[in-house]
Amino acid sequence: MREDAADTGIRIRFEVAYPGFGLDVDLNLPGRGVTALFGHSGSGKTTLLRCVAGLEPAARGVLTVNGACWQDSARGVFVPPHRRELGYVFQEASLFAHLSVRRNLAFGLRRIPPAARKVSMDHAIALLGLEHLLERMPDRLSGGERQRVGMARALLTSPHILLMDEPLAALDHKRKQEILPYLERLHDELDIPVLYVSHAAEEVVRLADHIVMLGEGRVMAAGELRATMARLDLPTAFTEDAGVVVEGRVAEHDDHYHLTRLDFPGGAVWVSRQAAELGRTLRFRIHARDVSLADHQVEGSSIVNLLPVVIEDIVGADTPAHVLVRMDAGGTPLVARITRRSSEQLVLRPGRRMWAQIKSVALLA
Numbered sequence: 001m002r003e004d005a006a007d008t009g010i011r012i013r014f015e016v017a018y019p020g021f022g023l024d025v026d027l028n029l030p031g032r033g034v035t036a037l038f039g040h041s042g043s044g045k046t047t048l049l050r051c052v053a054g055l056e057p058a059a060r061g062v063l064t065v066n067g068a069c070w071q072d073s074a075r076g077v078f079v080p081p082h083r084r085e086l087g088y089v090f091q092e093a094s095l096f097a098h099l100s101v102r103r104n105l106a107f108g109l110r111r112i113p114p115a116a117r118k119v120s121m122d123h124a125i126a127l128l129g130l131e132h133l134l135e136r137m138p139d140r141l142s143g144g145e146r147q148r149v150g151m152a153r154a155l156l157t158s159p160h161i162l163l164m165d166e167p168l169a170a171l172d173h174k175r176k177q178e179i180l181p182y183l184e185r186l187h188d189e190l191d192i193p194v195l196y197v198s199h200a201a202e203e204v205v206r207l208a209d210h211i212v213m214l215g216e217g218r219v220m221a222a223g224e225l226r227a228t229m230a231r232l233d234l235p236t237a238f239t240e241d242a243g244v245v246v247e248g249r250v251a252e253h254d255d256h257y258h259l260t261r262l263d264f265p266g267g268a269v270w271v272s273r274q275a276a277e278l279g280r281t282l283r284f285r286i287h288a289r290d291v292s293l294a295d296h297q298v299e300g301s302s303i304v305n306l307l308p309v310v311i312e313d314i315v316g317a318d319t320p321a322h323v324l325v326r327m328d329a330g331g332t333p334l335v336a337r338i339t340r341r342s343s344e345q346l347v348l349r350p351g352r353r354m355w356a357q358i359k360s361v362a363l364l365a
């Protein structure tokens with residue numbers, strides 16, 4: 001069913017009431033890119049995803065996905081789950097044990113008429129690096145390989161939206177690191193919006209463009225990832241590990257000192273030498289605990305990365321001894337976590353010009 005209203009974007013408005021738990025969300029999300037649904041265990045992430053899939057019979061509300069209305073309870077509209085054009089990837093892929101990888105993939109493709117196919121078999125195989133696995137049976141695949149097959153199979157159904165529920169949660173650290181580049185490729189090469197459930201901040205800051213933070217069935221914060229991460233009023237899961245996400249362009253390699261310079265609006269940082277070619281964009285995180293402040297350009301320091309900043313806001317942090325300070329570095333937001341004593345000794349206040357010293361930068365890709 002088509003809607004006259006906005007043709008792009010995802011509108012999600014749901015209410016669910018269970019004994020002891022209620023979900024009440026109202027979201028307008030971008031119709032492309034990866035939106036992370038982030039929150040503690042029990043915050044309602046999976047319930048929200050199940051509402052989108054039409055799997056929560058008690059859910060009332062409105063759902064439109066890039067112009068297609070799948071639910072509008074007040075008007076009696078409810079498109080059943082099997083008719084919602086979506087792909088669902090769970091923690092563990094449930095592949096058909098008696099079919100090879102190739103035949104599992106063909107199963108995903110079988111109901112989609114050729115003219116409606118958004119992703120071809122060859123494209124899905126290449127995107128998820130499955131070429132050498134096609135004749136294998138599922139019981140001969142590692143957990144990470146099974147997940148990649150599950151993702152390819154979901155893509156082959158040509159979904160209008162991809163729902164991923166903690167797709168890496170069952171994998172160990174090494175397997176997670178192996179699979180993340182494939183997820184980044186999906187993001188870069190496909191135009192299918194993704195709702196990605198995770199309680200791992202590391203995955204979220206690496207993959208997401210947009211973030212929704214859920215707590216007890218409510219939206220605590222939502223917005224573009226970089227702007228949202230620079231907010232000082234985030235739920236505790238993020239303030240304990242506060243920090244901004246920045247995208248920088250590879251601007252220079254220094255082969256003598258094995259360093260690479262990343263430029264971003266308002267500044268630049270040097271990081272250890274990266275294999276990326278000049279001009280590429282790399283995403284990195286600057287943890288608030290790795291930023292200190294000085295009222296003059298400190299000479300003779302071992303810290304390479306110094307940025308002129310203007311203080312914007314100061315709020316209490318996760319302990320009474322600390323504050324979080326948000327700054328503007330010429331258009332790029334930064335956050336520092338410093339002691340309350342330092343904040344008072346430096347007489348920090350909004351509008352004041354300072355120097356931010358960045359002790360370490362964590363590259364995310």
Ligand SMILES: Nc1ncnc2c1ncn2[C@@H]1O[C@H](COP(=O)(O)OP(=O)(O)OP(=O)(O)O)[C@@H](O)[C@H]1O
Nearest residue numbers: 018019021039040041042043044045046047048199
């Ligand atoms: N059918 C149901 N009946 C009653 N309560 C339910 C039902 N489904 C979910 N809940 C409750 O809703 C709450 C949210 O569960 P949900 O699985 O959505 O959380 P989550 O954020 O995905 O958690 P996790 O990260 O642990 O998967 C939980 O308290 C759960 O017990």
